[in-house]
Amino acid sequence: MDVNKVKIKALPSDDFKDNETLQAYIDELNATGTNVVVGKLDQMINWGRANSLWPLAFATSCCGIEFMAAAAAHYDLARFGMEVVRNSPRQADLMVVAGTIVHKMGPLLRRVYDQMAEPKYVVAMGACAISGGPFVNSYHVINGADKIIPVDVYIPGCPPRPESLFYGLLQLQRKVKVEKFFGNKRIVRPYNPDTLINPKTGETVKVENEFNK
Amino acid sequence: MKQPLELTGLISNLHTFFRSNLTPFWATVIEGALVLIAVLAAYAIIALALIYIERKITAFFQSRLGPNRLGKYGWIQSVADLIKILIKEIIHINKVDKVLFYAAPFFVIVSSVLTFGIIPFGQGLQAVDFNIGIVYILAVSSIGIIGVLLAGWSSNNKYSMIGAMRSGAQFISYELSAGFALMTVVVLSGTMQVSEIVESQRYAWNVFNGHIPAMIAFVIYLISGHAETNRGPFDLPEAEGELTAGYHTEYSGLQFGFFYLAEYLNMFIIAAIATTVFLGGWMPIQVQGWDGFNQVMWYIPSYVWFFAKTGVLIFFSLWVRWSFPRLRIDLLLNLEWKYLLPINLVNIIVMVVVVLLGWTLEDLFPIFRP
C-alpha cells in the first residue's frame, strides 16, 4: 500500500508532512502480507475507527485550554466526530496529552493509559508533552510523555493553535487508516527504555498496580 | 378512507400467507421471529439516527456545525461510531462483581427493547398490544433502573456507586409522577390498552380533550420522563463534572455501547409514549365532517405522523437539555416531592371531576366525539 492511497477529506496526502515515516510504518505492517478480502474489511473498520476517535483530554496546563477552545464553537472538534469527550479512560480511544508531565504525575499518566481499551492512541500536544518544552531543565519535569507511554503523533507548538491540533488529529487518522485489524495487530512501539530501567540499580522497573496483577 | 402508503395490507397478507401455509405453531414462531427482527432493526436504526440528530442539533444550539466530514452533512457519523464500538476491546476487570457487572448492560437494554415493543409506530405497527398496556409500560421501563443500580454497585468504583445511588433515588421519585400522569390519561380515555387510547383520540387529542388537567399531566410526564431516563438537565447519575461518567465509568467497548444506545432510545421512548397517550399517536389530524381534508391527511401514512410528533417532542427535549444547567440532587427531589407530586395528585382528582361532570371537549362539543 502506498501512502498516497490514504485519503483524508479536503487535505491531499501530498500536502501532509512526514509521509516517509508513515510509509515506513506501512511497509512494516505489510511485511506479513494479507489477502484482499480481509483488506476490504480492514478498510471499513479503519474508516470507522479513524472517524470516531473519542478523546480523553489529559489536560494539565495551557494546552488543555487550547484543546477546550478547539472543542468550542470557533473550531469545533465535532466536525471530525471527536466531540464525545469521554472522561472515563475506559471509553476513550485517544488520549490527548496536553501539558507538562511531572514526576508526580508520571505514574498517573501511565495508569490512565493502562486503563484505556485497545485500540488506543496517544497524541502529545505541545512542547511540554513532546519534550518538556520550557521546563526541560527542571528537576521535577519528565522530558516528554513518550518516556512513559508510546506516542503516535507529536503536535508542536506552545501551545499549538487549534488548527495545529486538527492537523495533528488528521495525521493520526492517517495512521489509524493504515492499520490492520485482521492478520496482524497494530505495531505498539516499545516504551522508552529510560523509564523502564531504574537508573540506580539498572533493573527493569516492574509496574505494579491492580490493573496488571 | 384510502391509505395507499400504509403497511397494514402487507402485514395482514403476510399473516394470512403464514397461517395458510404453515402449522399454527410454526406460523407463530416465524411471525414472532420476524417481529423480533423488525423491532431490533428499528431499534438500532432509530438509535443511530437519534445519535446523529442529537449531535447535530446540539451543535446548532451551540453555534457550531457538528459532525460534517463523513458523507453529506456528516450523516453517517454514527455508523462510524457503531463500527468502532463494536470492535473495541472490552476490558475485563478483576475486582468487580462479575455476574452483576456483565448482566447490568443487558438489563438496561432489555428494558428499553421491551418498552419499545409496545409503541404503536403506525396503524397496525405494534408488536404487542395488551389490554393493560399502560401498566406494562410502567412495569417494563422500571427494569432499566435495576441495570443502572447493578452497574454502579458491581463496578467497585466510588463514582459509579454514587451515580447509581443517585439514579435510584431519582428514578423511584419520578416513577410516581410519570405513573400518575399516565393514570390521568387512563381516567380520561377509560382504557389502558394503547391501541384504544390512540383510537379514542381520533378527533380530539387527549391533551386537548382533557384541556387543563391533561396539559398539566402532559408537562409533568415530559419532565418526569426525562428525569427517569437520566437525560439532561436531570443527568445526575452520570454528571460528568463530578462523577466522570457516573454509573458506567468502568464499562468499555460494547457494554458501554449498550448504555449509550439505551440512553438515546429511552429519550425516544419517552417522546413516543407521550405522543401516543397525549398527542394522538399515529392518528392523523382529522376534523369531524371534513371528509376531503381527512382523506388528504390519511394519504400521509400513519408512521410519518407518529415520527413527526415524536420528533417535535425530542427536539423540545434537546432544546431544554442544552439550555439549562444540571439540577442538584436535593433540588431534583424537591421538584418532585414539593411540586410535581402534589400538583399531580390534585390534577388527577380534577381530571376525575372533569370526566364525571362531562366537561371534556368530547362531552361539551359532540363534533370531537369519535
Next chain:
Amino acid sequence: MNPFFKYFSGIFTALGSLIGGLRVTWRELWRKKVTMQYPENRDTLQISDRWRSELYMPHDENNEHACTACGICMINCPNGTITVTSNMVENEEGRKKRVLDKHIWDYGMCTFCNICVITCPSDAIFFNNDFEGAMFDRSKLVHTLNKPGSKLREKKKNLPPTPLKGEKGATISPPKKQETQQGIDDKKVS
C-alpha cells in the same frame, strides 16, 4: 407574603426565566454558525502574520543566508532549543573566520518566546506562520535551518524583505509556501 401565593409566584417567575433561557438558545439555532472549517478552508485560511510557528532561515537565490554563527541565539534561548555548530575556516587573506556548520532548532521544544529573533544581530532567523507541524516521529521535529551547501551572504545586498522582527513593528509578507516546503525536506536530522 402569603405562603400559598409565594409557592405559585415562585413557580411562575421560575418558568419565566426558564423561557428567557430557552429564547437565547432558540435565537442561536437560527444564527449563522461561527465555525471555521479547517482543513476545508485551507485555501482561504488567514493566519496572523505575526503568529510564530516555525523558525526558518531565509536563503536567497544563491543559496546564501545571513547567519554568522555567532551563537547569540543559542546563548539567549531559555531552554536550549537552538544549537549552533560552526567550523573555523581560513579565508584567502589567511584570517580564520567562523562559518556556520549547522543551525539546529527543535520544533518540539521551542517555547516561541521570540528572544532569538530579537537578539539576532544579523537578522538571519525569523518565525513563519506555517502551523501544520504535526509529525509521527519525534526526530522529524528537529530542524536544521541552513540548507546544505549554503553559505554566508557577503554583503548586505539583495536582502529579502525583512519579516517582522519584534520591536520594529513592520508588517511582513508571509513566507511562501514553496519555500517552507523545500525547507522541510532539508530538515532531516537523524
Next chain:
Amino acid sequence: MSNIQDIILNAVPEALIEEKQKLTVTVEPKQLHPLVKALYENKDLPFDYLISLIGMDWEDKLGVIYLFSSSKDMSQEIAVITATEDRENPLLYSITDMYEAAHLNEREVYAMLGIRFINNPDMRRFLLDGDWNGYPLCKDYDADPTLNPITIANKEITDLAPRIMEDENGNLVESVANIFDEDDYIINIGPQHPSTHGVMHFRTALNGEVVKKIDVNSGYIHRGIEKMCETMTYPQILHLTDRLDYLSAGMNRHALCMCIEKAAEIEVPMRAEYIRVIMDELNRISSHLLAWAAHCNDLGATTAFVYGVREREHVLDIFDKTCGGRLIINQNVVGGVMFDIYPDFQKDVKAFIPYMREKLVEYDDFFSHNPIALNRMVNVGNMSREDAITYAVTGPAGRGSGFSCDVRIHKPYSLYEKVEFKEVIRTEGDSYARYMNRLDEIEQSLHIIEQLIDDIPEGEILAKVKPIIRLPEGQYYQSVEAGKGEFAVFIESKGDKFPYRVKFRSPSLAAVSVMPLICKDELLTDFIGIGGSMDYVIPDIDR
C-alpha cells in the same frame, strides 16, 4: 510609618528596622511570633493580610520573608525577615494561628527548603512527594536525576501528618496526626478529573453526598519554575511567567517586567504603557470569560461554556494579530512591549466593545437568572470577609466577600491612576456574588479600554535597555491585579545577571486553600460548582 515602627519596637525591642522598597524588619526566630502578633492586633492598621511567605536560602542561613499588608489599607506593606543558621534541622515558628493562608505556604517552604514550622498542625510536604530526595530551592540541592528517578509505580498516599508542637513548658514534641477518620468514605476528585480545572487532587471525605472534609493535595504540575529562574537571565525568565496562570499571561508578565524595570530604573515609554494596559484588560476579559464559561460548565450548562469560549475567541484574535500568540502572548518585555499594535488594532478593539456588551446582556438572560443556576449558586459556598482576608483570597472571589482588594486601586501601577473605573464589590460572599463580580468586571475592563483606546500616543514602544540586565543588590516587590487576584513578584538580587531568588505569589493558591472551609457541609455537586466560582488555575499554584 513611625507609628508602626513604635509598635514593632514595643513588641520586639531588638528588631532591626530598615527602610528599603518596603519597610523591612529582621528578627530572631523566637521573636517572630510576638512581632507578628503585635502587627496583627494593631487596632488602627491591623496587618491581617499575608501577601506572601517566601522561603529563602541565604547559604549561611535558611529563612523566611513574610510580606504583610492590611485589609484596611492595602497600600501599607511590611516585610518581616527571620532566619535560622541551623541547616541540618531548620526550625521556625508557625504563624498559622493568625493567618490561615500560612498553612499551605509553610508546607510549601518545608518541601522546597526543608524548614519545618513549630506549631503548624500539618507538616506534610506540599507540591512534592513525601519521599523526594533533597530540597530543591536550597542552593546546595543535588539535581542528579538518579536521586529522584522517573517512576511509573503507583505511590500510596499517606494520611499521616507529622507535626512539631510546643507544649506549655516550651518543649518541642514531635507527633503524627491522622488527616481522616478510619471509616471515612473518601473519594478522589482529581488529579485527572474533568472539573478540577487542571490537575488538582482533592481527597474528599463524604458523609452520604455531603462533603465532610477535604484534603488538598497538589503538585501534579509542579514544574520548579522558581528554581529554574535562578539559572536564567532576566529576559529569559519572562517567558516562564506566562505559563504560571496562563489565562492571565500578559498580566503576570507585566508584573515581572515592572519589578525588573523598577529595580534597574528603566523608564517605560508612554506608548508601551498604553499598549500594556489595554492588553492587560483584554487579557482580564478573556480570563473572566473563560472563568464564566468553566463555571457554567461545572454547573452542567455546556452550551454556556461554548458561548463563553466563542466570545473569548474575539479577544484571542486580537492577541494573535498583535503578538502572534493566542494564550501565551509574549507581549511585555523589560523596557516596553515586544510588538507594536497592528494598524487595525483600534478598529478591532472598538468593534469588540459593543459586541461584548451585547453578549453580557445575553449571558444575563441565559444563565444569571435561571432558577436552577440561582439555586445552585445563591447561598452556596459562603465565605465571610474575615475568611477571605485570613485565607488571603483576592480577586473577584475576595471582592465577592466584601474584601476590597483591587491592586489597581490600592497600589496603582502603570496607567491605572489615570483611568476611571469602579472596584466591583459584593458582600454576600456566596458563589453567586463571585459569579456576578466577574461579569461586572468584564464591563469595567471594557470601560477602561474605552478610555485608553483612542489616545494611544505615538512614539517608541521600547526603552533603551542594556543587552545584559543586572539588578542592583536588594529585594524588589511588585504586585498586579491578575485575573484571579493579586499576583506578586519578589526578586532578590545579588547584583548578578541572574536573580538570586524569585518568588511568585499565586492568587489561586489562596483560592484553593479556602476550599476545605467553604465546601464543608455542602453537597458534592456544589463542591464542583464552588470550585468553578473560585476559578483557580492549577499551574499557578504549583509553579
